[in-house]
Structures are given as C-alpha cells and as structure tokens.
Amino acid sequence: MQSNPSDIDRTITELEDIIATLKSPANRSRAIAEGIDIDRELVRLEEELQQVLAQRYASLSPWEKTVLARHKDRPYSLDYVRLIFDEFFELWGDRLANNDEAVIGGLARLNGEPVVVIGQQKGRDLKERQRRNFGSARAEGFRKALRLAKLAEKFHKPLISFIDTAGAAADLRAEEHGVSEAIARNLREVALLRTPILIAVIGEGGSGGALGMAVGDRILMLEHAIYSVISPEGCAAILWHDKSQSPEAQREKTAQAADALKLTAQNALRLGVVDEVLPEPVGGAHRDPVAMAATIKNALCSHLGELCRLSADELVDARYRRFRKLGAWAEQED
Amino acid sequence: MQSNPSDIDRTITELEDIIATLKSPANRSRAIAEGIDIDRELVRLEEELQQVLAQRYASLSPWEKTVLARHKDRPYSLDYVRLIFDEFFELWGDRLANNDEAVIGGLARLNGEPVVVIGQQKGRDLKERQRRNFGSARAEGFRKALRLAKLAEKFHKPLISFIDTAGAAADLRAEEHGVSEAIARNLREVALLRTPILIAVIGEGGSGGALGMAVGDRILMLEHAIYSVISPEGCAAILWHDKSQSPEAQREKTAQAADALKLTAQNALRLGVVDEVLPEPVGGAHRDPVAMAATIKNALCSHLGELCRLSADELVDARYRRFRKLGAWAEQED
Amino acid sequence: MPRNGWFSRRSRTARVMESVPDGIATKCVKCNEILFARDFERNLKVCPKCGHHHRLNARERLAITVDEGSFVAMDEGLTSLDPLGFPEYAEKFQRACANTGQTEAILTGTAAIESHPCVIGVADFSFMGGSMGSVVGERIARAMETGLERRLPVVMFTASGGARMQEGLLALMQMAKTAAAAGKLDRAGVPYIVVLTDPTTGGVYASYACLGDIILAEPGAIVGFAGRRVANQDMGTRLPDNFQTSEFQAEHGMVDRIIPRKEIRPALANLLSFFAEGNGHAI
Amino acid sequence: MPRNGWFSRRSRTARVMESVPDGIATKCVKCNEILFARDFERNLKVCPKCGHHHRLNARERLAITVDEGSFVAMDEGLTSLDPLGFPEYAEKFQRACANTGQTEAILTGTAAIESHPCVIGVADFSFMGGSMGSVVGERIARAMETGLERRLPVVMFTASGGARMQEGLLALMQMAKTAAAAGKLDRAGVPYIVVLTDPTTGGVYASYACLGDIILAEPGAIVGFAGRRVANQDMGTRLPDNFQTSEFQAEHGMVDRIIPRKEIRPALANLLSFFAEGNGHAI
Numbered sequence A, B: 001m002q003s004n005p006s007d008i009d010r011t012i013t014e015l016e017d018i019i020a021t022l023k024s025p026a027n028r029s030r031a032i033a034e035g036i037d038i039d040r041e042l043v044r045l046e047e048e049l050q051q052v053l054a055q056r057y058a059s060l061s062p063w064e065k066t067v068l069a070r071h072k073d074r075p076y077s078l079d080y081v082r083l084i085f086d087e088f089f090e091l092w093g094d095r096l097a098n099n100d101e102a103v104i105g106g107l108a109r110l111n112g113e114p115v116v117v118i119g120q121q122k123g124r125d126l127k128e129r130q131r132r133n134f135g136s137a138r139a140e141g142f143r144k145a146l147r148l149a150k151l152a153e154k155f156h157k158p159l160i161s162f163i164d165t166a167g168a169a170a171d172l173r174a175e176e177h178g179v180s181e182a183i184a185r186n187l188r189e190v191a192l193l194r195t196p197i198l199i200a201v202i203g204e205g206g207s208g209g210a211l212g213m214a215v216g217d218r219i220l221m222l223e224h225a226i227y228s229v230i231s232p233e234g235c236a237a238i239l240w241h242d243k244s245q246s247p248e249a250q251r252e253k254t255a256q257a258a259d260a261l262k263l264t265a266q267n268a269l270r271l272g273v274v275d276e277v278l279p280e281p282v283g284g285a286h287r288d289p290v291a292m293a294a295t296i297k298n299a300l301c302s303h304l305g306e307l308c309r310l311s312a313d314e315l316v317d318a319r320y321r322r323f324r325k326l327g328a329w330a331e332q333e334d
Numbered sequence C, D: 001m002p003r004n005g006w007f008s009r010r011s012r013t014a015r016v017m018e019s020v021p022d023g024i025a026t027k028c029v030k031c032n033e034i035l036f037a038r039d040f041e042r043n044l045k046v047c048p049k050c051g052h053h054h055r056l057n058a059r060e061r062l063a064i065t066v067d068e069g070s071f072v073a074m075d076e077g078l079t080s081l082d083p084l085g086f087p088e089y090a091e092k093f094q095r096a097c098a099n100t101g102q103t104e105a106i107l108t109g110t111a112a113i114e115s116h117p118c119v120i121g122v123a124d125f126s127f128m129g130g131s132m133g134s135v136v137g138e139r140i141a142r143a144m145e146t147g148l149e150r151r152l153p154v155v156m157f158t159a160s161g162g163a164r165m166q167e168g169l170l171a172l173m174q175m176a177k178t179a180a181a182a183g184k185l186d187r188a189g190v191p192y193i194v195v196l197t198d199p200t201t202g203g204v205y206a207s208y209a210c211l212g213d214i215i216l217a218e219p220g221a222i223v224g225f226a227g228r229r230v231a232n233q234d235m236g237t238r239l240p241d242n243f244q245t246s247e248f249q250a251e252h253g254m255v256d257r258i259i260p261r262k263e264i265r266p267a268l269a270n271l272l273s274f275f276a277e278g279n280g281h282a283i
C-alpha cells in the first residue's frame, strides 16, 4: 500500500490549484481587466488554504498519519541533519563487514557543540532507495549505529538519533548476519551508554527496527510521525486474514488496525513512550522542512541542556528507570 | 610443499619396519626355529630405534622442523584439549555472522579448575580439512576467539590458547569480512584482557594468523613447533624469486629461508618471544600424544599457579611490558 | 477424551507431560508416526522416529529441568491490562488463561538444577503464542533483577512469536526493558544462559533471547527474526532449507550449542557449576 | 638529470614534493598521461587527469599535512639491528638509508595541524617498502605513549607492505606491540586517527592501521591483508575489480571516509577540533 497524499489533500490540492491558476500572468491580467481585485482575492484564498490545512491536519486519522509519515516528500534524516547542524562529517561502516547505507551517521556540531549523529535513512529516488534498502537496516546498519554510539560515549559527546524506518530488513542476508542479535545488542548497550542520548522519531517508527536505534534519555516525536509494534498492514493480516476481501475492504481493515494500534505521536506520549511531541508546520513537515528543522533543533538544544547537567551514572540510572517502568499491569501480592 | 615425514624418518622407518617384521608370528616362529634369541634381538633393535630417534630429532634442521610441525599425524588442538582437560564443553560461533571451524573453543576444567580454551584447528581427513579451512581462520574465527576470551575475562577464568595454523585465511571472504580488523582487534583487546592467559604453540605458528590468538602472559612452545613472520616458501619467493629453478633447487632455497627466519622454538626462546620450550617425546609429539599432553598440562598448571597470584592490574601491566620490550634496536640520545 | 488404557493406572501427579493427549497414542506432527503416548512422554515429547522436538508448555519444561520441588514462582500476582482497548484482546486473554491454567506467557521463579541454584524463566508458547506483553517483560526484568541482587545465574527458556501486538508500543518497549535488564546482568558479571526452544522469533529473539552469555538451542526449533514467509516475499531468493532454525542460527554464529532435550538439564547443571566456581583471581 | 627549465628558477626549499623528478615533466603511473612537473607538484602528486594518488615519502607527507615548522621529530636515535643475521639485510638497510635520507620506514614526532597539536607518525614506503621492524614498531609505540602521557591525539599515516621479514619473529611482535599501545590509547580515551595511504597491507593493516577511532583513506590506495595474488590463488573465485583498495575496504565497513589528498589536512583539523572540545559532562 503506497502512500497517497490525495487521501489527505484532496480539498487542499484543489485550493492550491486555484491559487496557482489565479497567480498566472494571463489570468491576472484578465482578472484586472475584468475589474476583479485579484490580490485581495489571493490573500483570502491563501488564508482559507492555511485554515483548511490547519483543520485537516489537526484531525488526521491514525491511518492518514501513517500515509503522511511514509510520504515520499517528507523530510528524511539527512535533510534534518543538514538543516539542524552547523557541520556534519559523515562516517561510514560497522568495522566488521559492511557499510549499510540504510543507516547514516557521523560527527556534527549542534550550535557549535560537538555531537555524534546517527539516523535511519530512506532514499529519495528509486536508485537511492535501493542503495539504502528503503531505509530498512540489516545487522550491519545497527552495528554501524552502535559503533558510532560507542564513539560518542568514548569521547563524551551526546548522541542524537533520527528514527525513520518501516522496520529492520527481514531478508536472507539480514538473518544470516544476525539482525536480531544486532538489534538486541544495541538495546542492551545503548541502555547503558554513559553519555546523553536524544531520539527524534521523524517519520515511521517501525517496530524493532526503529527501537533498535531509539533507546535514549529523551524521545521526541514529530506531530504526524508514527511509532508502532507492527505495521497496520501486518496487524490487519493477523487479525482479519481474509484474503478474498476487496481492496477497499482491505484498506478499511488496515485503517482499523492503525486505529487499534494507537500508533500516533499523541498516543505514544500518553503511554509514556515518548517525552515530547513536536508540532509540525501547518500542513505537515514536508511543507516547511526549514521550520520543522528549527523546531527540532530547539527541542534538541533544550533537552540536551537539561541532560548535560547530569552525571553519567545519573543518566544511565534515569534511562534504565525510564524504560523499566514502561508497560501496563495490575499487581496483587503473591 | 606438502609435509613429507620421509625427509626426517628414512632410517627410522627402516628400523621400525624391521622391528614390525620380526614381531610377526611367522617370523618369530622361524627365528626361534633357527635358534635366534628373537626377544633379545628385538630389545636391542628397540633400543637402537630410540637412540636413532633421539639423535635424529635432536638435530632437526629448521626446515625439517617445519615439515614436522605440519605433519598430518601431529596432534592438533582438539587432541590436546581432550587429553589435557577433565571436561570440555565446546561453544560455537562469533555472535555476529558465523561459526568458523578453523577455531575451536569452549569451557573446560584443568585439574578441576574452570578455564576457557580456544585453539586453531586443522582437519585430519580431507573433509574435515575443508570444513576447517585447513586451520586458516577467517575474521569470524578470530572474532569467535575474542568472544570466548571476553567470556573468560567476564567470569574470571584463565584463558588457554592453542596455536597451530599456517596463517590466517587470505581469500575473498576473509578480506570482505575484515580479517585484518579481526586480528588487529584481538591483538589490542587480548593485550588488555583482565585474566591470566596461557599460549601453547603446538605446531605451526604462521605469521599474523597465529599471533592473532597468541597474545598472552606465558607463551609455551613445543620443542619441534615453529613460529615465523612468514612461511619459508613465502620468504624464499621474495628473496630468490627465480621461477625457473628446479624443484630440488626451490626446496633447497626454502630450507635456506627456514634457516634464515630462525623459526624454531629454540630461537623463539632466545629472542624472548616465548617463555618456555616444552620437550617432545623421543621422535616427536605424534609418537606419544599422551606423554606430550602430560608435559603441556604440567607446564600449564605450573604457569597458571604463578599467574593466579597476580592481580588483574599486575597481569595486564606485565603483559603489556612483555610485548612492549620485544624487538632489537640501538638507541642514541636524540 | 476420557482417560483410558495405560493412563488410568497411573497417578496424575506422576505425569510430567501434562499436555500429552490422554489417549493411548498420538501422532508426530513432523513425520506422522503413530507414537504410544507413554513412550512419547518418556521421551520428553521427542519423536523417537524423526527426533522432532514437540513443544512443551512451561510446566512440562520446568518439570524436566529443575530439581523436584525446588521451583518457587515469582511475580504471579502480576496480571495484564488492556492498555489500548485492543479488539478482542480481553477475550483472547481470558481464553488463554482458561486453556492453559496460566496467568501469562511466562513463568519465572527461583529453582535449583542438579542442586545449582538459579533464577529461571520459562516461556509458554501455548499462552497466546508466548507473546511478550507488559507482564511478560516485567516478569523477565524482575527475574533478572533478582539474579542481580542475589548474584544467582539466570536461565531463560524462550518460546515466543514476538511482541504482543495487542499491547502496542508498550509491548515493543518490553524489548528495551528486558535487554536493559540483561545489560545489568552483563555488567555485573552474573551468568545469563538462554535456551532457545521452538519457536523463538521476532521481538523476543531480537531482545533478551539473543543476549545470553551462553545460548543453547533445541534441535530443529524455529528461530529467527521475521518468519520465513516475510523473508521469502522480501527477497525472491531461494531460502536455505534450514532457514530460521536452530541449525541455521548456529551456522551463523548465534548459538553456542544445539542440545537434544534430554541433555539440556545436565548441560545447564554443568554450566552453572562452571560459572559458580571462581578461580578467585583477577579483577 | 641536471636541473633545468622552470625548476632552475625556484629555490630548493620551496619544493614540497622532493621526489618529483627534477625534469620538466613526468608520467602518471596509472594513466600514462604526461604531466608537467610543476602542475604535478602543485596538485600534491595527484594526477589531474585520472586522479591517481601517487605515493609520497614521509617528508612530503609531513610538508603538506602539518603546520610549517611545527614538526618535532621523536626517537630519531633509534636504529635497527640485524637480530637474525638475515641474508643481505644489512646491505639493503644501508641502501635504504642512503636512497631516502631517512633512518627508518617511519617518522614520528609532535606537530600541529591548523594549530591543533597532535602526535603524528608518517610511514615511508620508499624505505624498504615501509616494512615494520623493531624500530618502526618501537617508534609507533613510543609515539602512542607520548599521546597517552600528554593526552594528545595521535595521527598515523600508514604505508607498508607489512612486517619486516628480515627481523623475523621480532618484526611479527611489533604487531602486538603497536596494537597494545593503541589499546592503551583506546582505554584512556585519547583520540587515534589513521590515514591509510597506498599501499597498506599485511601485518601493518592487521595491527595498528585497523585500530583508529577514525580511519580515513586516500582514494584508490591498495589496502588489504594478503595481497591480490595470494587471494586469487587461494580461491579461484573472480575477485572484484576494486579488491583490496580503499574503496573495497570502505564497502566492507573498514574505512570511515575516502578523502582526496587535498582535503585530508582540513579533515584532520576538523576531527582534531571535534575531539578536542569536551562537552564536559558524562563519565
């Protein structure tokens, strides 16, 4: 099920088309000739567009958010890395066997302060998508991330991780090279890493593949990003595995699954899984990546300021307790 | 150049043949019928054999030692593991991608005391040789060894390593998976391992592949084992790279190279590279693996007794200094 | 099915394999061989013909693993909630409880194996596919913390399809929780031994199951990340016959030893004894 | 060849590339393009046509890397012996000294790169193939220990065929020595940066060259374990075209960045500045 912006944007696209049409020189001239105050009309339309956008995006369903989180125009990790940091010196490789390009990372400066950055990276065009395995890391990608995380720890630099993946690779090579082990080891080692760690879930937070790079002290999530234990498609297939359904019915079921999974940022915040939801520009991050990056940067700086006041022992203790308390259970005395 | 015991053992084989022939019931009966004191004759011959063996093996040339160290009947790591330790619980795998069978390892007990054992393992028959890549480890083998070394450190068990390899694998897969990195990392990590480490060079100590598992506190070497920076063949090819030579001339050059490289245990001791040369049974370890294993076991126990009196800091300091001082140089004030 | 035949003469408590059918015979799920129930039980539910290791529930596993009477359960009072109000979760959960007599997909507690004390966890695939929700994760973390506090080795038998979908993100977070607890054991040098049993996949394999100091596996168990079907559709490559089995994982360096069911108890005893005896030097 | 043409008008000291032939022109060893010596020198011996990075000797490398006048050599008084009495070693060694004006196959010392202080080592392939004998190993270990004591980052430019055969086992042991010293840097958190240059193989690649926190490489450099010929004969498999190059090693996760010669100095300055600035929190 490919992302389809028209799901969300039909009214919006109409408005945008009208505005673009009115702005064309020919139409302008004609309007002026006909005595229409075209500029006033345009201002009115732009205002209306903003209003529609704001309303529409304030009430996206979980499934619409899923579509948006996967949108091909949505900014990816490297887009934010370029917009947020003063410098970025990319580093390659896991020092074991491979340089998995589904994961990027390197040394950067945040407002001049050295940090280590890692991220999950989807590709923009087909060639880049293939090169980056559609953002689905294999074992090598998680090991590359861990190598850089350990570099951050060794040199006392904060670690910042951008999450955006449909999930870890599940192909033969991934299994052969131990993708499960690589995720598990990341979870264990990063939980005890003696340096501040900030996570930003910017698009798709897909299951164990996302979590494998998403253990940290503060977990930020963009307003329309998603984070889920399983994809809505996978969940629907397990819950209502009726292959004979029509595409519409299947879609309906998938949307129901998205609802049931509570995969939105707002729900993740409610469950205590994320610490802050970062508002997106009106109409979503892809309409104003620069503004979005500025929001993320502010949040990173502010959280980092707080974390840097803690000792490594305090950081690790708090991080352990943070994940330790997640879950929902009732308890009777034994 | 395949090992050829006849290089060393021609006279000896003749004697052994004679003894075997005389021992056959038919010959015995005939000799007795002819009034020969066959038993006395046999005792005399056995004594002569021992004498010849002792003389012959006391004066092996470096090249003859090379041939012997590579001899297909020479006991391999697993042979000694079975003979020396009370128990052996083999452990597989590097926890990354592979289980390289050129390296074996596991948990064992030495006189009841828990230890961790690793070793380089050649194969006895063709099938096993292929499975074990002729004892030439790839990256995965060195990483398996390191994993077990770290296990020893974590649980405060001594590490014992058996060295017997022509060298690390140099094929495409070895390079792809980072055999250099794996060796280098072993050298670094084992140098600083906080547990006692004993090394026994039992056969071929081939270059970086051997060294990659041969950093330790005490390095023992069997009397006829070899340890070299490069194989005599490789050395001869570099020094006298005349392809047109006859096989005899090439062999002669290889023997010269073995001389020049000073690859014997006796020289390694002189250079300070090994700490003790363990005498082999008369005629070499392959004539009496049980006796050889007993000698190794005694040495391991005695060295371990000394090392166990040291703290981890003392161990690591002494190990660092041990390798730090190796080399030959003159020094003038700058 | 009413009890009849041989079983009628045997006391209920003597039966270790409680999930062996009450009839006189059963069928191997792998080779279809007809097996006498008594032989099957004696053989610990391993098919005598093809060697297939049939699944055990948690109680059966405990019975053949720990010293009789040594198991003291922990955290039985922890029970699941339905944090997302997920469709049909409450019903499925109630059914699982009723069908298995368990309160969750894992049993944890302290026990002894051939007199070696340890903390033990045994997952139960028959309870909602052994899926890891909040209570499973919490029990595992507490078991590990008990190991940490008492410096007792921790032994975990895994059997799970992965994270429990019905608890959403909270289930996913149990991966991080259990791995972090395993990290504490690791740093403290408390031995942690995993036994992978059929099946161990998904978020369980990609968290605490992959982190043992020693990882044993039963022969032929399905062990892997995403399931054969997923890997197949993703790649179009031909998968090896043993893909996502214990044997495949061992070939790829993830398993220390594949050990037949009958030998697991002595192997664990051996390992516990090895780790228990300190040489007393170093660090 | 007598100096003539453009070179006669330039002072000797202004020439950074001392091994550029004294003539007016030279030939690219890779693409055979005829290159004007002055352009070649200005381009730091990188072919302007095909981009081939020609080898630099240690002095040339230092000249284009560190701040002018900042290099202070260490351990120049260390000289090799002939511990095995190896055939022709003494003669070859003397010839190397005479031909290169160096005393060994590596220069070590302290220096500054764009004002960032560091310890630096620069291997010289023109001296006996950059091979690592006792003195090379000792200089590297002492350089690292200096970095450790003064808490100065250590930068190593590698160029070597491997261990020096003529010093036998003692040469092999330099792998262990340099790796152990790199281990001390690692544990102390002193940054260690490696730049792989053409060629870096054998025991050097399999020891200190593989252990940098950051490993940079020049484009197209031969970097590998055993040499293409050996790998080929061992396997019979077709080797990739870029086998045992910087690019191959980068594909296989061993190299952080491939950086053209002109950008190495600023990249090092950038890295040194990154590591020098502590955030001051944690540990």
Ligand SMILES: [Zn+2]
Pocket: C028, C029, C030, C031, C032, C033, C047, C048, C049, C050, C051, C052
């Ligand atoms: Zn069967």
Ligand SMILES: [Zn+2]
Pocket: D028, D029, D030, D031, D032, D033, D047, D048, D049, D050, D051, D052
């Ligand atoms: Zn060229």
